[in-house]
Amino acid sequence: MRTVLLLLTAVVLASLPLFAGTFYINLASQILIAAIFALSLNLLVGYAGLTSLGHASFLGFAAYASAWASTNLGLGFAPAALLSITTTTLMAACFGLIALRATGLGFLMITLALSQVLWGLAYRWASLTNGDNGLTLAGRPAPFGIALDGAGAYYWFTLAVFAAAFTLMAVFVSSAFGSALKGTRDQPRRMAALGYNVWLIRWITFVYAGFWGGVAGLLYVYYHRYIHPTSLSITTSAEGLLGVIAGGSGTLGGPVIGAGLLVLLKNYASAYIERWNMLLGFVFLFIVLVIPEGIVPGVRRLLSRKGSGKP
Amino acid sequence: MTAPALEIVHLVKHFGGIPATQDVSLKIMPGERRLIIGPNGAGKTTLFNQITGDFRPTSGKILLFGQDVTRLTPHARAHLGLSRTYQIITLFPQDSVAHNVVLGLMGLKGARWNMFRPLGFYAELHAEARHMLDRVGLGALAEARVGEIAYGQKRRLEIAMALAQKPRLLLLDEPLAGLSSEERATIKQLIAAIPRDTTVIMIEHDMDTALDLAETVTLLHYGRVLVDGPRDAVIADPKTREVYLGH
Numbered sequence: 001m002r003t004v005l006l007l008l009t010a011v012v013l014a015s016l017p018l019f020a021g022t023f024y025i026n027l028a029s030q031i032l033i034a035a036i037f038a039l040s041l042n043l044l045v046g047y048a049g050l051t052s053l054g055h056a057s058f059l060g061f062a063a064y065a066s067a068w069a070s071t072n073l074g075l076g077f078a079p080a081a082l083l084s085i086t087t088t089t090l091m092a093a094c095f096g097l098i099a100l101r102a103t104g105l106g107f108l109m110i111t112l113a114l115s116q117v118l119w120g121l122a123y124r125w126a127s128l129t130n131g132d133n134g135l136t137l138a139g140r141p142a143p144f145g146i147a148l149d150g151a152g153a154y155y156w157f158t159l160a161v162f163a164a165a166f167t168l169m170a171v172f173v174s175s176a177f178g179s180a181l182k183g184t185r186d187q188p189r190r191m192a193a194l195g196y197n198v199w200l201i202r203w204i205t206f207v208y209a210g211f212w213g214g215v216a217g218l219l220y221v222y223y224h225r226y227i228h229p230t231s232l233s234i235t236t237s238a239e240g241l242l243g244v245i246a247g248g249s250g251t252l253g254g255p256v257i258g259a260g261l262l263v264l265l266k267n268y269a270s271a272y273i274e275r276w277n278m279l280l281g282f283v284f285l286f287i288v289l290v291i292p293e294g295i296v297p298g299v300r301r302l303l304s305r306k307g308s309g310k311p
Numbered sequence: 312m313t314a315p316a317l318e319i320v321h322l323v324k325h326f327g328g329i330p331a332t333q334d335v336s337l338k339i340m341p342g343e344r345r346l347i348i349g350p351n352g353a354g355k356t357t358l359f360n361q362i363t364g365d366f367r368p369t370s371g372k373i374l375l376f377g378q379d380v381t382r383l384t385p386h387a388r389a390h391l392g393l394s395r396t397y398q399i400i401t402l403f404p405q406d407s408v409a410h411n412v413v414l415g416l417m418g419l420k421g422a423r424w425n426m427f428r429p430l431g432f433y434a435e436l437h438a439e440a441r442h443m444l445d446r447v448g449l450g451a452l453a454e455a456r457v458g459e460i461a462y463g464q465k466r467r468l469e470i471a472m473a474l475a476q477k478p479r480l481l482l483l484d485e486p487l488a489g490l491s492s493e494e495r496a497t498i499k500q501l502i503a504a505i506p507r508d509t510t511v512i513m514i515e516h517d518m519d520t521a522l523d524l525a526e527t528v529t530l531l532h533y534g535r536v537l538v539d540g541p542r543d544a545v546i547a548d549p550k551t552r553e554v555y556l557g558h
């Protein structure tokens with residue numbers, strides 16, 4: 001049953017550009033990018049028990065770094081992407097050193113503060129970032145000579161990266177290391193007594209999450225061909241967090257569903273309602289009140305209740 | 312001469328000015344069975360927490376098997392062969408009984424760093440966990456969620472997790488707390504069967520059961536060692552009767 005459902009989803013996703021219009025293809029690309037971002041944040045929020053409010057740092061930094069390397073250094077897309085991901089991961093390593101001095105609220109505040117610093121720099125350091133005007137990419141990359149300028153081609157590219165990201169993160173959380181990570185979330189003191197280096201486990205996860213956040217940032221800047229300081233703002237971080245929590249933190253499907261819901265709401269609601277942020281707030285308030293564990297675990301609970309015939 | 316399994320030298324611990332450990336010095340030889348007794352709040356658990364590295368002592372030294380570990384992290388001490396159980400049950404309630412033991416086993420193995428191999432693929436770890444659970448009589452509950460098993464079974468699981476690590480020094484903090492007399496008898500057997508290459512230090516209030524397991528006894532009172540020595544000598548000591556056995 002599960003395999004059939006998964007296969008069906010894969011077929012629909014892979015063939016989407018064959019039957020859907022450009023608007024929907026682009027919407028799907030945006031959802032996939034947001035999903036990678038949410039999945040990477042979920043490694044921290046859901047699996048490490050570390051709630052970050054600064055994950056936009058990695059998306060925004062990677063996007064800026066590649067745009068800057070392309071426009072200012074004149075690098076090709078591949079070297080620019082490599083440079084961008086490497087520096088983003090290194091930055092995550094440094095941010096992790098600072099943020100993991102704390103857990104809980106302290107961790108949240110440090111991640112927020114660090115991302116606010118980057119956001120401020122993006123506005124102020126105009127010689128590098130072009131300030132409020134943002135950086136524009138000349139075009140999209142063309143890996144192996146395949147142009148990604150069309151909506152369909154870019155969607156397939158994004159889908160391929162998403163599939164790799166999802167698989168690798170799924171393997172990560174179910175691995176031996178992932179089990180240790182969940183242990184440090186639930187019972188850190190016991191884990192230390194059992195011989196686990198709790199700090200190092202968290203730091204590695206932080207860096208890994210930063211890496212995938214950077215990958216999402218690359219896809220993001222290629223998609224929009226443009227990057228602006230708002231991508232580094234607290235709004236971007238908070239939206240990612242909302243997606244994770246609404247979909248179900250600590251699950252693999254949750255962040256994908258949550259990110260999808262967010263992108264759809266944003267695209268549809270903003271066309272009709274000026275204060276779409278308010279609508280977003282209400283939708284998430286509803287979710288948090290009615291299914292506090294998130295959509296995916298909530299639906300799963302409902303289904304298992306039906307299946308076992310209990311009221 | 313072999314080094315003591317545990318040596319504590321002039322250990323002091325203050326909690327914001329309130330002393331919980333006051334100039335404690337102890338020597339526990341390899342293979343020894345030591346019982347630590349004392350009234351509530353005497354500082355027994357606090358002493359354990361300093362041995363494991365959960366608390367930094369205010370002053371003094373702790374040596375494990377001759378090595379000064381006073382500044383070592385808890386996980387580094389675990390790798391030297393130190394395991395413990397908790398007075399307040401500290402398990403992973405969302406996970407299966409077997410998974411709890413697997414986590415214990417994996418803590419000392421290189422596998423814990425593997426990010427690409429699913430935990431389910433470690434057949435030997437799971438087999439070892441099953442074997443351990445059979446030993447403590449929890450084999451039938453291997454797949455049960457820890458949150459759903461009985462209190463007495465959780466106490467046994469605490470011990471199973473520690474024993475699975477084949478520790479050289481095992482700290483048991485009130486392993487009999489809150490158990491029925493039958494359950495106490497089971498745990499007593501379990502502790503009695505621990506091989507001699509494991510040194511055991513146990514905190515316990517249940518004298519009837521615990522004294523049978525002990526060779527040496529330390530009486531703590533207001534964070535100080537009041538009486539210390541062979542079991543019968545400590546029991547016969549008038550100070551023991553006064554501060555502890557009396558009530």
Ligand SMILES: Nc1ncnc2c1ncn2[C@@H]1O[C@H](COP(=O)(O)OP(=O)(O)OP(=O)(O)O)[C@@H](O)[C@H]1O
Pocket residue numbers: 326330331349350351352353354355356357358398
């Ligand atoms: N983390 C802590 N912070 C502050 N005070 C503490 C802390 N842990 C223990 N204490 C204090 O230290 C003293 C010794 O406590 P401890 O838990 O070691 O006693 P115990 O001998 O284990 O008692 P019991 O038999 O009740 O378990 C108590 O006065 C306690 O309130």
Ligand SMILES: [Mg+2]
Pocket residue numbers: 355356357398
């Ligand atoms: Mg105690």
